[in-house]
Amino acid sequence: MDDDMEDEIIYELFTAHAHIIWRYLGVTTAGLAEMIIPGPGETFKTKLLQPWPFMFFMFLILVASVVLQSSSNIVRRFMVKAHYALGLDNVGSGGFKSLGDLNLVTTLGNDNVSWDFHEGIAGIYGMQGRRGNMEDRYRVIQDVDVGDKKMSFFGVFDGHGGQYTAEFVKDHLFNNVIEKIKQLRTQEPCEKTKSSKTNGTARKTSLVSDKSTNGIKKELIGKSGEPEKSSTKDEEADSNKSSQVPSTPKEEDEALSGSGVENIPSETDADVSPMKKDDSYCSVGLKKRNSIVNNGNSNGNKEKKEETCVDDTYIDINKNVNYTKLLTDQIIAIDNQVVEECKIRTDMSGTTAVIAVLDGELLIIGNVGDSRAVMGDTKGSTIPLSFDHKPNQLKERRRIKEAGGFITFTGVWRVAGILATSRAFGDFPLKEPRKLVTAEPDVLTFSLRDHKAHFVILATDGLWDVLTNEEAVAYVREHIHEPDYGAKSLVLHAYYRGSQDNITVAILNIEKLGL
Template sequence: VYDGHGGQYVAEYLRTHLFANTVEKIKQLLASIHDNEKQNTAATNLMPKSTQKRPSMSNVLDTETAKDASSQVKRSDSSKSTKSNKDFVGEKVAKDKANECIKSCIGDDEPSTEQDCVTNESFSKSIAGDKLLSSTAKRSDSEENVNETPLKKDDAYNTLNIRKKSLANIKESAKEVGSVSSDDNHLYVDLNKNINYTKLLTDQILYLDSQVVEHCKTNTDLSGSTAVVAVLDGELLVVGNVGDSRAVMADDRGRAIPLSFDHKPNQLKERRRIKEAGGFITFTGVWRVAGILATSRALGDFPLKHPRPLVTAEPDILTFSLNDHKAQFVILATDGLWDVLSNEDAVSYVRARLHEPDFGAKSVAQYAYALGSQDNITVAIINFTKMNKNNTTPR
């Protein structure tokens, strides 16, 4: 849904290109994912069976190392807990020899130095043997702990750099990407073969904004537009918003769930951004950027973007699970509807008219006009109940 202001060029350009470009890009990404899966399957099937079943040398070495470590652990455990019978026998023999040596030396004025040396040597060997077994046990314990500690697998989402980019970097990325180029498909597919819709919608919107801004600068066109878009992928709902158009979901109990947030100049985050860009806001019935625009984000509106970016086209992207929210329908509408109807009132009105051919979209627009809305009104309804009955797959 697009809401043009200051002229219709930007809104018409978005209506023609944003939907078509995004759908075409999604088709390319799905085809790319499918082709990669086929190639991986074919490569696996082409591998000789002996190669597939034969363990690699690294696995063999790992197995042998594990066996050695296991045997060391068993030996060390037996020496750690209690001494074995063999150790007690060896120690008893050494003590008997020492006693014999002492008895033979009792009658002498001076003990036999040679026998003392033999006794000391036997005791030293016994103690050294115990120390060796103890150190071996400790070393094997540490090896056991290392072998038993599982290595954490790399999480695709944890390894990704998810720091928020600056607006300038995002715009440069969008310009390089282009609209429907297939050379950059890898940028939009994660390691789990899922499409990154946040990046996709952001790049598409910023790319089109750069196109319309250049055109408007050349032709001195002051038009601009807000936009709210929704993408369905199975049970995944992705909503992108630029400006003060709005998306609202109704669950199976008729509760209203906001899917987007209006970009108004008086919001703290938006007011701070405008001030940092060197701009200001004024109140003339409604809050306006530089006393001109009543929304803080929009596509087009080049005088408010150059030379200072007081207004931005960077969208907010939110993702929702239809199953978790038990969604019944979604309303996408311009601010002409929301100026006179709350989220709850709009949901209640549409819910009572889902049986109509357009699921109540026309009725709620006429109702908003009758309530005195002074702005243009555009409404789109996505009826998930109808989709489920027809067994249609949104993707």
Template sequence: MACLSFKWRLQYTINKNGRSKVDKLSFFGNGDAEKSSWQMKIGHIAAYAIQGRRPKMEDRFVINDNINNTGVGLFAVFDGHGGEFAANYAKEKLVQSLYDKVVEIKDLISGKKPIKKDDSIVKEEEKPKTPTSVERRKSFKKTNSITDECMRTGTKEITDPELLNKLSNIQRPITREVKPNTSILKKTETTDYFDKCGIVDYGKLITDEVLAADHSLLEAAKKNFDIAGTTALIAILEGSKLIVGNVGDSRGVMCDSRGNAIPLSFDHKPQQMRERKRIKEAGGFVTFNGVWRVAGILATSRALGDYPLKDKKFVIADPDILTFELNDHKPLFVILASDGLWDTFSNDEAVNFIKERLHEPDFGAKSLTLQSYYRGSLDNITVVIINFKDKAFSFSTSEKNA
């Protein structure tokens, strides 16, 4: 009986009425769409969002085309459920943490921040033994192979030999004779976000920050008895690289130079074989009552927050990461949107719709959002458009200011 009562509370909270804490920026001027709307435009990026037919606005979005003049852009959509707490937390805490890390990384590359070897990773008495001549030869051979691979990829991210050497020294693996003591490991160091070629691993950065934010969000939510959750769709753009991290069922799609719709993310739904298997192995179940749901409650199988389901590991926050080389696709634009849009538009339909409206002041973001509403979407709807047409962004591997 208690279980049924708690399940009812979850379902009630997801659908209860309440006043949104988001400042209202504008209102619809027609009778068909009576709810409030939010809009923003920065350079070649525009966002438009509506409360739609929901009693509250639980979507959040972020557009920043140049984080602290680092040449790195960050764009995100958070689709909250069960209240605004989780989506607000992600927008404020998670995004700020990502900003801080990007600045740290760029300061490291530019030399503003000195690179120091973190001796605290291994205790003094557990330092590696001096390698034998055989081990040195193996290490030298491995180093050469890594260098050759980096040269083949033609990376231009970090070229300074001294800096690369320091990074290599920091990241050198511990020898077999020594095992790291997990009790003394620190949080991820900034230098850990460089791969063996000196390229910034933004996928790892997104993953680490999302999981860290989820952990702190759960602690805060439990203290406040707040069962809210949120999806997270995060895109980082630097030069010709676009890195997309996804948790949940918000979705990104890119229109390439030929007009094709290229998925930037894939929804996490409980009916998917991989997700259903994971949920069942955790002791959970998936039900269908018009919509597939985790434990009969949540329509997405991954999210930040949702501590009642997260504690049982029915729902997880692990993001999927996809990386795109824009020189290969030469995109016209990118769409990032909450599932309120995707309930009424397929990827192809959304791409074809925006292709005809890039000339509009907001690159079609408002038109697409309203069209989704008119098609009958019952959810909050948020659309972010990144316009690449007419070389709005330069596809180069060097740093740039958007």
């Protein structure tokens, strides 16, 4: 265990003991003098050797030893707050940063992991901060070709209990999503093969529309009988003509026209008249037409008609991707993989994730856990793009309870007294045998043009523990001119405010897209 982590534990012990002693003093103030001051005929030694005074005295010694051990941390915390109160928290600003060998403002040293990235529309900065290990990760893939267009992918991953899960998700999630989108965009959503006719001429299936007082009645002909007779000679002639098999396509069209018979479009007709947009992800029109098959011909053979639809649940004929289903399925698939890997390795780590996908003017946000995405628009407003998954939320608490789990409060609400977020990748002990934690994401889609987006912030909870959405957006507005669009300044701003966690911030400067 390194010095930073040991110092952190000592400080937490001191805080806990201080709370206990102040509560004890508050309860026993009335009898404190009587317990400590010797009475008539008593010496201080005999008074001290009595049970209650002795226990109280030992307790004071214990707290005093903790105070002495953690004095450097206490002084540092005090000076950090004083430094912030004096307005000396900006990057590059002056001020007292050390007192002798004691670093007053930051514990960052050569062994403290940090990363800095700025390219294209993305500026990212992350740092280990006051934690013993750096478990945050990030991933950026800009302007990747996915078939007939280019897309960009951004993600911030907040690991806990180790680094393995965050590293695994970083390396695999976007790669899998990109391959799936390429597959969808480079193939036709629905491919049909021409009908094959064997052993004679196949009779074309048709629908007869019979108007009655109750509405329009449809029935199949050419299967088990003649249609109802018409009341007039002309209608009877038309009916007789339609019951015969036309010898040519021209005769077939003439037979079906004006007779109350609805002709089903052929393959050529279907190509000319595509599905409506209302049928985006289910191909209702094609399934309905394909469900009507021919059951009779001159030799008793059926017309064979095949249709191949390529992932019509993910993409429509206009090649619009259903990102909600796509990202949800890919995230759950990655979670299943990492859980199996962690079980083999006996690795109990996990990670939250907040990802952003840019498809033209569309911004798709996927969130698992308590990392968060926020947008600042050109009108000065703050727009939340995701919502944290916390165990004490009604929906999350109900799901955990139905799975046979419970939540407890130990400073923060935790699943089974362990995890402070209710959704995450990995964490296999909380997923088997009972699925107390899930990786199912919330996926929301936004129009950057309609929202007049200026920039987007993706950040781990190390930032949101000490800053509100509005504070973070306001701070970025003042530093958007910096090379990384204010990412480093925002991270250090959160650190000086006292954040105890790893902090990673990604800022997407949407204004540079020129939408």
